[in-house]
Amino acid sequence: MKHRRITLDSDLKNLSKVREFIAAAASDAGASPSEITKIEISCDEWSANIIEHSLEGKEKKTFSVECSAAEGRFIVMYEHEGERFNPIEQEVIDVDDHFSESKERGLGIYIMREMMDEIHYEYIEGRINRLTIVKYLEENG
Amino acid sequence: MEEITIKDSLKVTPMQVGGDKETVQLVLNGYLDTYNSPEFQSHINELINAGVRHIIFNLSGLSYISSTGIGAFTSFMKSLRQKKGNMVLFGLQEKVLEVFSLLGFTKFFKIGSDLDEALLFLKKEGGAAAGGGKG
Numbered sequence: 001m002k003h004r005r006i007t008l009d010s011d012l013k014n015l016s017k018v019r020e021f022i023a024a025a026a027s028d029a030g031a032s033p034s035e036i037t038k039i040e041i042s043c044d045e046w047s048a049n050i051i052e053h054s055l056e057g058k059e060k061k062t063f064s065v066e067c068s069a070a071e072g073r074f075i076v077m078y079e080h081e082g083e084r085f086n087p088i089e090q091e092v093i094d095v096d097d098h099f100s101e102s103k104e105r106g107l108g109i110y111i112m113r114e115m116m117d118e119i120h121y122e123y124i125e126g127r128i129n130r131l132t133i134v135k136y137l138e139e140n141g
Numbered sequence: 142m143e144e145i146t147i148k149d150s151l152k153v154t155p156m157q158v159g160g161d162k163e164t165v166q167l168v169l170n171g172y173l174d175t176y177n178s179p180e181f182q183s184h185i186n187e188l189i190n191a192g193v194r195h196i197i198f199n200l201s202g203l204s205y206i207s208s209t210g211i212g213a214f215t216s217f218m219k220s221l222r223q224k225k226g227n228m229v230l231f232g233l234q235e236k237v238l239e240v241f242s243l244l245g246f247t248k249f250f251k252i253g254s255d256l257d258e259a260l261l262f263l264k265k266e267g268g269a270a271a272g273g274g275k276g
Contacts, residue, residue, distance in 0.1 A: 012176040016150070019205065037239050044207050048175040107208035111244065 001028050005066040010051045010080070018047045018065055022076060029069035031137050038115035039135050043076055045108030046131060049087070050080050069137075073117075078131045085129060086121045087112060142188050148177045152202075153184065163226070164195040164263065166256065170202030173210030182213040186220065194226030197259045201232030206240050214250065227251070227266050229259040 004025050008014040022043045026036045043065070050063050063080035090109045112119060118134035142165070144154045151171035158164045165188070173181060185196070196217065214230075221228050231253040233241070241247050251266075253259035 012174075013148070013150075015174050015176050015207075016172065016205075033236075034239065037236050038243065040205075041207065041240055041243070044174060048207070048209070052175065107212070107244065111208055115243065 001025065001069045003066055003068045005064060007062050007064040010061045010063055012048065012051055015044060015047050019044055021065065022067060025067035026074055029074045029137065031074055031135070035135060035137060039074060039076070042112045042115045042133060045111050046078055046087070046133070049085070049108055050078065050082070053085060072137050074135045074137055076133050080129050081127050082129060084123045086123070087131065088119055088121050145184060147180045147184070150177045151181060153181070158197065158260065163193060165193050166197040166199055168199040168202065172205040173203060173213070174205065174207040175209045178209040178213050182216060185217055189217065189220050189224070194221060194224045195263045196221065196228040197256065197263065198228065198230045199232050199256070200230055200237060201234065203237055204234060206237050208244065211241065211244060211246055218250070227263055229253050229262045231255055231259045
C-alpha cells in the first residue's frame with residue numbers, strides 16, 4: 001500500500017476521523033478484523049493523548065498521522081509539535097488495581113504496549129514529537 | 142430522563158423496565174470515546190443521583206468504545222454499588238466486546254446475552270424488579 005497521511009486540528013471531535021483513516025489503511029494492508037481493532041484502539045489512545053495533553057491550552061495546532069505497510073508490518077507514525085511527551089517512559093499500570101481504585105483514565109499507554117508490537121519515540125529539533133507504532137500482521141490476516 | 146444526543150455522536154435512549162423507577166434500560170447508539178465520554182458520564186451520574194439504582198446498558202447500537210468509555214462504566218459501577226445497586230451490559234457488538242476483553246474488563250462487568258438475562262441478573266444481585274422490559 002502507498003503511504004497515506006492526514007493532518008487534522010487538535011480537536012477531540014477528530015478522534016473518529018483518525019480511527020476511520022487508520023482502520024481503512026490497516027484493512028487495505030491486509031490486517032484481520034481483530035488486528036484492526038487492536039491498531040484502532042491503540043492509535044485512538046495516542047490521538048487523545050496528543051490532543052488532551054501535549055496541546056492543552058495552546059493556540060490551535062495540528063497533528064499528522066501517516067500509515068504505511070511493509071513486509072508484514074503495519075506502521076503508524078504520528079507527529080505533532082508540542083511539549084516533549086515520551087509514552088515509553090510512563091509507568092506501567094496494573095489493570096486490576098486500576099479497576100479496584102475506579103480510576104477512569106490512564107489506560108492509554110498500557111493499551112498501546114499491550115496491543116502493538118513496537119513503539120518508538122523521538123523528539124526532533126526540540127519541537128516535534130514523533131511516535132511510530134508497529135503491528136506485525138499475521139500472514140493470513 | 143429523556144432521550145439525549147451527545148455531541149452528535151452518541152444517542153442515549155432510556156426505556157422503562159417493569160414499572161420499577163429505580164431500574165432503567167439505557168439504549169446506546171453511536172460511539173463512546175474521549176470526545177463524548179465526559180458528557181455521557183455527566184448525564185448518567187445525574188440519573189444515578191436522581192435515584193436510579195439499577196442500570197441495564199443495551200449496547201447493541203454502540204460501534205466503538207475507548208478506554209475512556211470503559212472508565213465511565215467503571216465509575217457508574219462504583220456509584221451504583223455505593224447505593225447497593227448494580228448494572229449489567231448486553232448486546233455488545235463483536236468489536237466492543239473485543240475491546241472489553243482485550244483490556245481484561247470482561248471479568249469486572251456482568252455481560253448478559255439479552256435483556257431477560259440482564260434483568261434476571263439484577264433481580265438476583267440487586268433486588269431490581271424483573272417484570273420484563275418495555276420496547
